[in-house]
Amino acid sequence: MKCPSPLAARGGREGDATLGGMTRPLYHDSTRMTFTGTVTHAHGHEVALDATALYPDAGGQAADTGTLRWPEGEARVTGSRRDRATGLIWHTLDGMLPPVGQAVQGEVDRDRRWRHMQRHSAEHLLAQAFVQVNPVFEVVAVNMNAPECTIDLSGDPAESHVRAAETLLRETLGRDELTLDTPVVPEAELPRYPLRRESKVRGDTRLVIYRRADGTPFDVSACGGTHVPRASMAAPVVILRTERVKGGVTRVTFRAGEEASAYLGGVYADARRLAQGFSVPVERLPERVEALNAERAALAAQLEALHATHARTLRDAAPGETLGDVTLRVVTLPDPAGLQAALTDLPAGEVVVAVTGEGRVGIGSAHPDSNAGTLLRAALTASGGKGGGRPELAQGSTPRPDLFAQAVRDALTRPV
Secondary structure (H helix, E strand, O other): OOOOOOHHHHHHOOOOOOOOOOOOEOOOOOOOOEEEEEEEEEOOOEEEEOEOOOOOOOOEEEOOOOEEEOOOOOEEEEEEEEOOOOOEEEEEEEEOOOOOOOOOEEEEEEHHHHHHHHHHHHHHHHHHHHHHOOOOEEEEEOOOOOOOEEEOOOOOOOOHHHHHHHHHHHHHHOOOOOEEOOOEEEEEHHHHOOOOOOOOOOOEEEEEEOOOOOOOOEEEEEEEOOOOOOOHHOOOEEEEEEEEEOOOOEEEEEEHHHHHHHHHHHHHHHHHHHHHHOOHHHHHHHHHHHHHHHHHHHHHHHHHHHHHHHHHHHHOOOOOEEEOOOOEEEEEEEEHHHHHHHHOOOOOOOEEEEEEEEEEEEEOOOOOOHHHHHHHHHHHHHHOOOEEEOOOOOEEEEHHHHHHHHHHHHHHHHOO
């Protein structure tokens, strides 16, 4: 998805729309939360108005929701869309529809609008931070439909670049007062502005500019979306993760504004509870977790060694059966973890069959004419299982482990 089309600015020029004309967008005044409009069209569960402050779904930014009221009723607005061909903005209503020609009072869902403005402004600002780290990091696509927003970047940024961009933006938002300026600029004047990326539209273009106190721009983008009036209102901007995605681009996932603050507060609360459980301060929690991981790894290695020792002890204690020139041992193991140990390091001429109560089975062979893989396939065919392996070691599983050992015996004694 791309930034909302700056062509939307054309609907914001002076003059009221007439019945049947395009919808005049009022949402470019991003803090405007109430408005008056007239129904110009109605179809299905949708109405179009001559003017609206409800932003339509476009360019990676989700639509506003809100309420329309008129003397005879009211309805919840659950979504909005722009018809590019006609310039009409259609609102989907949950409830009765006001008739064509009816004047309505509209109200925007304030919380949703502010979240969307914070996300969108953060996307612009973060994209600019990446460009300042290295101009090759250009935005390919964006998505701001959820608290976890994404920007897809070309140029293959490394982790060091990601952290540098995050730091640059954090310091900028904390130290500079960047204010919003949204001029509508004739196409001929666009070269005067340091656009982060070239505008692909023609004609009058709405720009979204965040300016420093001295008037110099931090970021200039062609955009028709809604934005916070001061960049600091989008803070904090926190990068959560990055990943390589299709097309060779890097996807940067971030949160912004109140959603980022709530997320970070929740993470800290969880970290504090864990730290209290481990009797360490929060800042020492990573150290404690690393120590516990090392302890867990050591215990896992000890347990694996115990399983191996126990399995070999049981194997060596199992009676040997003489089948021609093969010595066969059948051992039942209490845990599949000891399976491989029981089937390796065998005396010459021996074949070992290991069975577990969970249905995991295996065959180890130190006999030159007894192929463990061949024996396993024959035994699994007889006991309804599956598996495979090499001539000296093969493993599988079967729902009838009680039949497995006898099937191996039969395979060993079957005439060639």
